[in-house]
Amino acid sequence: xxxxxxxxxxxxxxxxxxxxxxxxxxxxxxxxxxxxxxxxxxxxxxxxxxxxxxxxxxxxxxxxxxxxxxxxxxxxxxxxxxxxxxxxxxxxxxxxxxxxxxxxxxxxxxxxxxxxxxxxxxxxxxxxxxxxxxxxxxxxxxxxxxxxxxxxxxxxxxxxxxxxxxxxxxxxxxxxxxxxxxxxxxxxxxxxxxxxxxxxxxxxxxxxxxxxxxxxxxxxxxxxxxxxxxxxxxxxxxxxxxxxxxxxxxxxxxxxxxxxxxxxxxxxxxxxxxxxxxxxxxxxxxxx
Amino acid sequence: xxxxxxxxxxxxxxxxxxxxxxxxxxxxxxxxxxxxxxxxxxxxxxxxxxxxxxxxxxxxxxxxxxxxxxxxxxxxxxxxxxxxxxxxxxxxxxxxxxxxxxxxxxxxxxxxxxxxxxxxxxxxxxxxxxxxxxxxxxxxxxxxxxxxxxxxxxxxxxxxxxxxxxxxxxxxxxxxxxxxxxxxxxxxxxxxxxxxxxxxxxxxxxxxxxxxxxxxxxxxxxxxxxxxxxxxxxxxxxxxxxxxxxxxxxxxxxxxxxxxxxxxxxxxxxxxxxxxxxxxxxxxxxxxxxxxxxxxxxxxxxxxxxxxxxxxxxxxxx
Numbered sequence: 001x002x003x004x005x006x007x008x009x010x011x012x013x014x015x016x017x018x019x020x021x022x023x024x025x026x027x028x029x030x031x032x033x034x035x036x037x038x039x040x041x042x043x044x045x046x047x048x049x050x051x052x053x054x055x056x057x058x059x060x061x062x063x064x065x066x067x068x069x070x071x072x073x074x075x076x077x078x079x080x081x082x083x084x085x086x087x088x089x090x091x092x093x094x095x096x097x098x099x100x101x102x103x104x105x106x107x108x109x110x111x112x113x114x115x116x117x118x119x120x121x122x123x124x125x126x127x128x129x130x131x132x133x134x135x136x137x138x139x140x141x142x143x144x145x146x147x148x149x150x151x152x153x154x155x156x157x158x159x160x161x162x163x164x165x166x167x168x169x170x171x172x173x174x175x176x177x178x179x180x181x182x183x184x185x186x187x188x189x190x191x192x193x194x195x196x197x198x199x200x201x202x203x204x205x206x207x208x209x210x211x212x213x214x215x216x217x218x219x220x221x222x223x224x225x226x227x228x229x230x231x232x233x234x235x236x237x238x239x240x241x242x243x244x245x246x247x248x249x250x251x252x253x254x255x256x257x258x259x260x261x262x263x264x265x266x267x268x269x270x271x272x273x274x275x276x277x278x279x280x281x282x283x284x285x286x287x288x
Numbered sequence: 289x290x291x292x293x294x295x296x297x298x299x300x301x302x303x304x305x306x307x308x309x310x311x312x313x314x315x316x317x318x319x320x321x322x323x324x325x326x327x328x329x330x331x332x333x334x335x336x337x338x339x340x341x342x343x344x345x346x347x348x349x350x351x352x353x354x355x356x357x358x359x360x361x362x363x364x365x366x367x368x369x370x371x372x373x374x375x376x377x378x379x380x381x382x383x384x385x386x387x388x389x390x391x392x393x394x395x396x397x398x399x400x401x402x403x404x405x406x407x408x409x410x411x412x413x414x415x416x417x418x419x420x421x422x423x424x425x426x427x428x429x430x431x432x433x434x435x436x437x438x439x440x441x442x443x444x445x446x447x448x449x450x451x452x453x454x455x456x457x458x459x460x461x462x463x464x465x466x467x468x469x470x471x472x473x474x475x476x477x478x479x480x481x482x483x484x485x486x487x488x489x490x491x492x493x494x495x496x497x498x499x500x501x502x503x504x505x506x507x508x509x510x511x512x513x514x515x516x517x518x519x520x521x522x523x524x525x526x527x528x529x530x531x532x533x534x535x536x537x538x539x540x541x542x543x544x545x546x547x548x549x550x551x552x553x554x555x556x557x558x559x560x561x562x563x564x565x566x567x568x569x570x571x572x573x574x575x576x577x578x579x580x581x582x583x584x585x586x587x588x589x590x591x592x593x594x595x596x597x598x599x600x601x602x603x604x605x606x
Contacts, residue, residue, distance in 0.1 A: 031396035033403070081588050087395030088343050089587060092534055095345075095527050096583030102524070103577030111573065212573075216523055220407045223400045231396075261411035265404045272393055272401055 003253040004246065005133040010206070011245020012144040017199040017222035018229065018237035019148065023192040025231045027168040027185060030079065030090035031223070034097035036215030038074070038193055039200030041101050042066040044109055046201055047116055047210060056119040063197045071193025075186045105212040118205035140202050147195060148238060155234075164188055217261060221248065224268045291463040294541075295456055301545070302452045309444040317440040318512070319552050324447030325508035326548035328454045330532050331541055332501025335458055337530070338539025339467065340494040341474035342390055346402035348526035350499050351506030352409050354379045355516040358507035359426040360419070368430070368511075375507035376500055383499020384492065391491040406526040410518035425517025428510050447508050454501055455541055461497065462541075470494055524576065531583045554578055 017035070024032045032038075046063025050056050078097065083089050120135035155161040166174040167184035175181050203218055204210055225244040229236025244264065251263040305324070309317045329351060336342050354375040361371035386405065390398050413420040420426070432439070461467065472480040473490045481487050510516045532551050537543030555575040562574060 025396075031400065033396075033399065078584060078588070086341070088337075088341070088399075091343060091396055091399045092530065093584055093587045095530060096580045096587065099524070099527060099531070099576050099580030099583065101580075103573045103575070103580060106573030106576065213523070217407055220400075220404045224404070227397065227400065256415070258411050258414040261404075261408045262415065265408045268401060268404050269389055272397060273389055 002133075003249045005137060006253075007246035007249025008242060009133065009137040009140050009245070010203075010249060011225075011242035012140050013199050013203045013241070014218070014222045014225045014244050015238040015241025016144045016147060016195055016202070017218060018225035018241045019151070019234060020192040020196040020199065021222060021226045022229075022231060022234055022237045023151075023188055023195070025226075026234075027164070027188040028079070028090075029084070029087070030082070030094070031231070032192070033091055033094035033219070034074070034101065035193075035196050035222075036219030037098045037101035037105075037212075038067070038070055039196040040204075040210075040212060040215045041105060042070060042193075042197040043116070043200040043204050044105060044210060046197075047114070050117070056117065060119075060201055063201050064194050067194035067197030068190045071190040071196075072186050074193065075189035079189065080182070080185075102212040109210075109212075111212060114210040116204040116210045136205070143198060143202060147198060151191075151195070151234070160187075220261070221264050224264050224271075227268060228271050291459065294459050294463070298452065298455045298459060298541070302448050302455075305448050306445065309441050309448075314438060314440040317438070317444050319556065321440065321444035321447040321508075321512055323548050323552050324444065324451040325505050325512060326529075326532070326551045327451045327505075327545055328447075328508060329502045329505035329529060330536070330544040330547045330551075331451075331454050331458055332498035332505075333529055334533040334536070334539060334541065334544040334547075335462060335470070335501075336494050336498035337533060338537075338543070339462060339470040339474060340491060342491060342494065343395075343399050343530070344390075344402045344495075344498070345399055345523075345526045345530065346386065346405035347498070347502045347529050348521045348523065349405045349409050350379050350383060350502035351509065351525070352516070352518070352521035353382055354503030354506030355510035355521070356413075356420060356426070357503070358510045359428045359516045362428050362430065363426065372504070372507055375503050379503025379506070380496055380500045383496045383503070387492040387495025387499070390495050391488045402526075403523075406523050409521055413518040420518075423518060425515055425519070427515045428513075430511065430514060443512050446511060450504055450508055454504065458497075458501070459541060466490075466493070528579060531579050535582055535586050554582075 017039070020035060021032060024030060024035075042063045045066045046059040048059070049062040050059030053059070074097065078093060079090070082093050118136050120139050153161075155165060163174070163179045164184045164187065166177075167179050167181040168188070171181045174184075199218075199222075200215060204214060221244050222241065225240035226237045227240070228243055229238070229240030231237075244267065247263060247267060248260045252260045255263075305320060309320060312320065329347060333344065333347050336344055357375040357378040358371045361374045362368065366374070386402070389401065393401060410423070413425070414422040434442075437445075462470065469480070469485045469490050472483065472485050473487050477487050480490075506521075509520065513520065528551055529547075532547030533544055534547075535550060536545070536547030558575040558578060
């Protein structure tokens, strides 16, 4: 029971992170392999501010804002100039970003683990002697739920969301119709990076601690979540995140924490070979 | 350059290196040996990524496979040659398995899968810690080399001997029909299939070949370091390998050689540059950042890399 709630809580974070990947994938057909490193960078900024001011919430806000800025800058300065003739180019440039960010963080903050404070108690409530979930888990659920709801509103109910979808779906036509396509791309990257930062702020206090490479494993889990749900589907990525979270929680609980990455790899292989378009995809077309 | 000329160049290059090992001080010789070991891996990877268009972020894990196989075989009392053969066989099999999966995947999906493979190494090492001894790793008990040569020279000759074999075999392989099939599949799968090339078979073969090279390189690292541990094969190693072949120039063995040199030279240069200053935090991180910046700049400005031969494959949008 405790494992279920723990898994859902982790899954919510993976869902948010996978959602960020899906946002960028849908807009630019790039899987942002630098997402994890970017999230860590903003988390460092957030926790630095928290430590300096003593206010967790100020740091939290700074991290999200840093995510917005970092995402926009990444798009404007680097990603915009990637040659899209091969899908590999975007991946390689993102990997370069990973190295730059991790190296930079290591130089500024050092490579040792730093503790990351949680804003709420991580002690679980108990009902009838059974540990269920902690205040922090509730906070995670609330934060991810709000973000998912806001994004859903943005994309389905606002003009900006409509423009963003149009720019991603048919850039040339949208441009002719007066949509600022490149602005929409920048906005998409900024939003995605901010969602990634949020996921980072939520996941780092749980077990990882602050470290330049802390999000590597989270990135892999979230990529798996996004693939499980289908890279094109926002709802799929949320469900995929919850599935991966539950799987990891059960595997760590029953078989030991070290087996968890292996379980993720197996899940990824099975899904990619069985349903490469994701569990919730309708149909996929590819030549040859 | 014709195929024979290229092979002559390779042999001459290796001969020069062997001469250098006779005059260099031990540390430089050891660095040369490291370049040779890296060269085995980058040469295989550039065939896979540059010529066949499959991006692998998991070659660090394949190196780990080779290294651990060699360590376990040597510690079981097998002679070094048999241990190398075992490392080759095991990585070939594992490469075949990943290759079978990889042949069905494209672009970011393949990158994600191989990334997961790279991340799983420490987990495997600690889950089966009875065999792999967790984070501590294994030490490799090697017999000392003959009296007349130093350990470093012996290591360098071993590494460059292996690199010579790898380079000549790869040159023969890609210079012929197989090389043309690799490029055909990279450039246009549909056209390749219409021309009678089996796309899946070519992709799996490319993965197997490059996995075997990575396994050999990993086994050499085990010999050079005389130990193996998960910490020696982090995710960044896999990223470094990709970086090396991209900066060196994708798809050419000369590019792989440039890449292997960079992998050893850049960290050494960064180390020298920061020596005077009190810069414990720069150690190891400065090269990381340098690599990243170089990689991005090369990708955006000069996708041909140092050897400046060919860009990534251009695929029609599916």
